[in-house]
Amino acid sequence: MKPIPLKEGIYWVGEVDWDLRNFHGYSTNRGSTYNSYLVIDEKITLIDGVRPYLFDKMMQRLSSLIDPASIQYVIANHVEMDHSGSLPLIMDIAKNATIVTSLNGQKGLLAHYKGNDWNMKVVQTDEEVNIGKRTFRFFLTPMVHWPDNMASYLVEDKILFSNDAFGQHIASHERFDDELYLGAVIEEAKKYYANIVLPYSMLVKKTIEKLSHIPIDMIAPGHGIVWRSHIKNIIDEYNKWAANQTKNKCLIIYDTMWKSTEKIAHALQNAFNHGGISTKMINLRYNHLSDVVTDVLDARFICVGSPTLNSNLLPTVSAFLTYLKGLSPKDRIGLAFGSYGWGGQSVSHVEDALKECGFDLLESIKIQYIPDETQLQEIYEKTKQEIAKRG
């Protein structure tokens, strides 16, 4: 349980969660970490914490460096329990410590951990707190992704403790971006952005703009690896995602009971391919929602298909549409399709959901029972024309 130095006197003291595979419904195939950082100065400062079941391991790391009772500041960048869950345990040990947080952080922490009488210092954007040789400057980042979020910048060492921003769910022995395969780290950062940050892209843009004025040697997020060699790469990616830059890529997302809807899906695939658009077939029975929305992040076309089941959608498609609406990606081109037997309500349900997302819709495709070769050819021709109209 060794602490890992970031710079002199600054250590990662978090914990790796090797077994985590589901994080409030987000599939974390590579596990995760909860990153807590310790700054040893005149006033010993702890930044964020771990989930309570990992507290003892975190304490072992801390205790190898300092007496945990001597912690004077605990910076709470975010109220969510993966970072704050061990705060009551820390405050029981560091009885004289002051929690440094945003105003919404204070409200959120007191609403989570009721009945506590902690010393708390509320900070604003650009406010500074001196801890000896070093100074923390705070940047409030409300709604990236909770109202309480903030980032803490260690001025002299040029380290940005960004909490959820720039994070990735990766469990690894390695702690830095240059110690792992960069493509995999960016892919996990993309998944994190799509599932957690996407609805708040406008605010992300503003945050990046604000941060562009400060020199940064390291970005130390709340999950995953610390950025020190590829800071420009991750900021460039964040800029693209926040600007909603899509590729000429089409997702054909569906489920099917007897493969009729799947036949339509393949006819659509051929039409998009003919238009020079790369396609990805995503059967919701075999793909996790959090992976599907990772693809949504940079796809221009989103086709969604469901057969009619009991006058409604297949539950997998329904769940996907609910998740998609919540994440609200903007400026996509959508298409609803599906097979039915008699009422055929599924396609209009998909259409309604895609309209609610604000997508520009291509003409929907609805086929009774099994599409034959003529119908599939018609779907192909019609979709080709629709795509051509969009340029």
Ligand SMILES: Cc1cc2nc3c(=O)[nH]c(=O)nc-3n(C[C@H](O)[C@H](O)[C@H](O)COP(=O)(O)O)c2cc1C
């Ligand atoms: C359990 C069950 C319930 C169904 N309910 C409806 C329905 O309410 N309305 C309807 O139009 N078709 C209904 N169907 C018919 C299917 O939509 C139809 O068989 C369709 O072709 C299936 O498409 P798929 O092969 O893509 O699953 C139902 C089929 C099943 C198996």
